[in-house]
Structures are given as C-alpha cells and as structure tokens.
Amino acid sequence: MSIDWPVIHIEALDVLRHYLRIDTSNPPGHEAVAARYLGGLLAAEGIECEFIETAPGREAVVARLRGDGSRGGALMLANHIDTVPADATGWTAPPFGAVVRDGRVYGRGAVDMKGTGVMHLFAMLLAKRQEVPLGRDIVFLAAPDEELGSGWGVEWLTRERPDLFEGVAFAFNEGASGVPEFAGRPAHIFEVAVSEKELAPLRIVATGVAGHGSKPARDSATVRLLDALDRLRRWRREITYTPETRAYLRRLHGAGLLDDLDDPAAVEAAIGASPDTVAAFTNTLNVTVLRAGGQSNVIPGRAEALVDCRLLPGQSRETWVAEVAAVIDDPLVQVSLEYSTSAPVAVSPWDTEVTRVITEVLTETFEDAIVLPSSSIVGTDNRFLRPLGIPAYGFIPCLLSQEERDGFHAHDEFLTLENLNIGLEVMYEVARRLCEVQPSIER
Numbered sequence: 001m002s003i004d005w006p007v008i009h010i011e012a013l014d015v016l017r018h019y020l021r022i023d024t025s026n027p028p029g030h031e032a033v034a035a036r037y038l039g040g041l042l043a044a045e046g047i048e049c050e051f052i053e054t055a056p057g058r059e060a061v062v063a064r065l066r067g068d069g070s071r072g073g074a075l076m077l078a079n080h081i082d083t084v085p086a087d088a089t090g091w092t093a094p095p096f097g098a099v100v101r102d103g104r105v106y107g108r109g110a111v112d113m114k115g116t117g118v119m120h121l122f123a124m125l126l127a128k129r130q131e132v133p134l135g136r137d138i139v140f141l142a143a144p145d146e147e148l149g150s151g152w153g154v155e156w157l158t159r160e161r162p163d164l165f166e167g168v169a170f171a172f173n174e175g176a177s178g179v180p181e182f183a184g185r186p187a188h189i190f191e192v193a194v195s196e197k198e199l200a201p202l203r204i205v206a207t208g209v210a211g212h213g214s215k216p217a218r219d220s221a222t223v224r225l226l227d228a229l230d231r232l233r234r235w236r237r238e239i240t241y242t243p244e245t246r247a248y249l250r251r252l253h254g255a256g257l258l259d260d261l262d263d264p265a266a267v268e269a270a271i272g273a274s275p276d277t278v279a280a281f282t283n284t285l286n287v288t289v290l291r292a293g294g295q296s297n298v299i300p301g302r303a304e305a306l307v308d309c310r311l312l313p314g315q316s317r318e319t320w321v322a323e324v325a326a327v328i329d330d331p332l333v334q335v336s337l338e339y340s341t342s343a344p345v346a347v348s349p350w351d352t353e354v355t356r357v358i359t360e361v362l363t364e365t366f367e368d369a370i371v372l373p374s375s376s377i378v379g380t381d382n383r384f385l386r387p388l389g390i391p392a393y394g395f396i397p398c399l400l401s402q403e404e405r406d407g408f409h410a411h412d413e414f415l416t417l418e419n420l421n422i423g424l425e426v427m428y429e430v431a432r433r434l435c436e437v438q439p440s441i442e443r
C-alpha cells in the first residue's frame with residue numbers, strides 16, 4: 001500500500017503545531033510534557049516507549065521498532081525537545097502560537113529542531129503503519145537539555161543509560177541541512193555533517209594602571225582592550241584550507257557552482273555570500289562578553305573580553321591562541337583559552353551505506369542534488385555519540401533558505417511547509433531503505 005503523502009503532510013503539520021505550542025524553552029526546559037506528547041502518539045500505534053526522567057520535569061522519550069537483525073545494528077533517529085528561549089517582543093507571530101502564514105509555520109523550535117523531530121517521528125510511525133519488514137531496529141530518541149550542554153540530556157543518557165546506545169549502528173541528528181542556492185545560483189546542495197567545529201573560546205585580558213577618573217589615564221586597560229579587539233575586527237581571516245574544505249570546493253566546482261578554483265578572490269567572494277558558508281570555511285571569532293570597571297570615576301586596572309571562537313576540525317587550539325596573540329601584538333594583553341575541556345572532535349566515516357542511501361534518495365528527489373560531507377558549524381548531541389564509536393550524522397533533509405537558517409535561535413523562527421513535506425518524505429525513505437529486510441537497491 002503506497003503512502004498517501006498529502007494526507008501525511010496535513011497530519012504531520014498538525015503534530016508539529018501541537019508540539020510547537022508546548023513551551024520547552026531551556027532554561028528551564030520542562031520537556032516532560034512534550035516527551036509525553038510524542039510518546040503518546042507512538043504508543044497509540046502500538047510502538048513500545050520509555051520515558052526517562054533525567055531531572056524533575058525533564059524527560060527523554062525512547063521508542064523502538066524491532067527488526068530481525070539481518071541488516072545489523074539499529075538506526076537511531078535522535079533529536080532534542082528543548083529550545084532556546086524566545087522574547088515575544090521581537091516576533092511578528094507568537095513564538096508558541098504555531099501560526100501558519102504564507103506557507104510557513106512559525107514558532108520557537110520550527111527549525112531547531114522540533115521540525116526534524118516530527119520527521120523522525122513520522123519515519124517511525126510510517127514504518128510501523130506500512131509494516132515495513134525491518135532488518136534492523138529503528139530507535140527514536142527525543143532528548144532534553146541540548147541547548148544548555150546536554151548535562152540533563154544526551155550526555156546524561158550516555159552515562160546513566162548506556163544500554164540505549166548499545167547496538168546502535170548509526171545515528172541521525174541536527175547539524176547540517178540542504179540549501180537551495182550557492183552564492184546566488186540555484187542549486188540543491190545537501191550537507192551531511194560528519195563532524196563539528198571545535199570550540200576554542202578565548203579570554204583576552206588587558207592590564208593597565210588603575211587610577212582616579214578625574215585625570216587623563218596614563219595607561220588604560222579599557223582602551224588597551226578596545227585597541228586589541230579593534231585589531232581582531234580588522235583581521236582578515238582567509239579560507240582555512242583543510243582536506244575537507246578543499247574537497248568541498250572541488251565538488252562545487254565540478255557542479256558548475258564555482259567558476260575558478262585558482263582565483264582566491266573569486267572563491268572568497270562566493271563563500272562570503274552567506275555567513276553560514278563563511279563559518280564552514282573559516283575559524284570564526286565573535287566578541288561576546290566585555291567586563292571592566294565597576295563605577296564611572298575609577299579607572300580599572302584590568303579589562304577582559306570573552307570571545308567565542310570555533311575552529312575547523314583538525315585545527316590546533318594552541319596555534320589559534322598564538323595567532324590571535326600575534327594579531328593583537330601587545331605584551332600587556334594576554335590571550336588564553338577560556339576553558340579547554342572537550343577532546344578532539346571525532347569524525348564519522350563518509351563512505352558508508354548511510355551516506356550512500358542518503359545520496360541515492362536525494363538524487364532521486366532532486367536530479368541535480370549535490371550531497372557533501374561537512375562539519376557542523378554548531379555543537380550538537382552527535383558529539384556524545386561519536387566517541388562511543390557510533391557513526392553519527394547531522395542530517396536535516398530540507399532545503400533551508402538563508403532566511404530559514406537565520407531563524408536558529410532568532411526572532412520569527414519558521415519552517416516552510418514545503419520543507420516539512422520534503423523532510424517527511426526523504427527521512428522516511430532513507431530510514432526505510434536503510435532498515436528494510438531486503439534492501440530496495442538490491443531488488
């Protein structure tokens with residue numbers, strides 16, 4: 001029996017709107033209500049579900065559709081329930097209203113990542129309804145607390161409930177999507193994230209002479225810090241060439257989206273067309289915290305900035321600190337890592353049946369689809385799965401426009417209904433081909 005997709009599109013939109021209306025802003029998260037909602041939909045169709053409380057009011061929901069194991073370990077469809085908070089004053093639609101307008105559904109979490117959560121949910125529901133004979137388990141995991149570091153989410157689960165991840169052969173989560181254009185040229189470029197950029201947050205401290213605010217400062221820490229930050233602002237950081245970014249550029253060139261690979265200015269201009277692309281090709285730097293002084297009539301002896309920096313995989317944090325210090329070039333300004341906790345970023349293999357199936361389904365859906373490995377420009381829960389040896393992929397099967405991608409953590413977050421529908425169909429088809437007893441590619 002074939003799937004009546006127009007009916008599924010309407011049903012899924014209804015579920016997404018309900019899900020968006022459940023406020024899971026983190027802090028405090030309070031994900032249990034939403035976990036129960038998702039789990040209730042699965043349980044109603046006879047799928048076994050478990051609710052796992054990680055903290056009061058905070059729950060994950062795990063569901064499993066069993067296969068006979070003939071195709072190996074499970075496919076895990078993992079997503080997060082929580083969202084960042086929303087300040088309604090900046091929105092034209094209520095952040096928890098799930099308003100549908102102009103072919104879009106607006107709401108906190110629409111792209112990050114309740115929309116993808118609903119695609120995962122329907123991949124599982126449809127596999128059950130269609131009675132797909134499964135050669136491996138499909139596991140659905142909706143987790144709390146991703147937006148504040150996952151200490152009550154996937155990190156907690158990998159520590160306290162390692163059984164959930166045993167036998168998982170590969171996992172999907174957020175981290176990369178498709179885009180409908182490159183540097184102004186229409187295209188269907190789908191990134192699948194195999195790794196993530198590495199955090200290298202910096203603390204920059206300027207020291208000077210403290211004194212009375214009435215007299216011209218001889219050596220002001222605040223001014224020294226501003227000078228240092230201004231040098232960073234004017235620092236032109238070029239494309240960071242790694243084996244991954246080079247391969248990415250060659251693929252774009254091969255697809256006719258980049259004219260001349262040997263013209264650095266042209267390559268930079270094309271990449272510069274989108275902040276997301278710039279972030280994918282460079283080590284980034286944003287001044288996020290400034291601290292100095294306590295009252296206006298005292299010149300402080302110390303001024304500090306915290307800087308969010310994210311490095312492409314394989315880049316050395318120590319080299320980065322040295323580079324930044326060299327640009328600032330002031331012995332009274334110290335540059336150090338604010339913290340250094342995470343181990344080097346693990347990378348999932350590219351040449352697997354997962355990426356082959358993704359590529360196959362996407363090229364059937366979009367004739368000119370380009371499917372590329374990438375590094376997620378943000379942190380995701382995949383970082384807890386990769387060290388367990390689970391190949392984990394950032395895969396949002398939608399063509400997110402720049403405006404849609406700008407909605408992550410911002411005002412007027414939305415997902416187009418067209419993207420919801422594409423995502424539902426592609427996610428189901430990818431899951432089916434990966435999990436069905438007799439793989440369709442061999443039929």
Ligand SMILES: [Zn+2]
Binds near residue numbers: 080113146
């Ligand atoms: Zn997210």
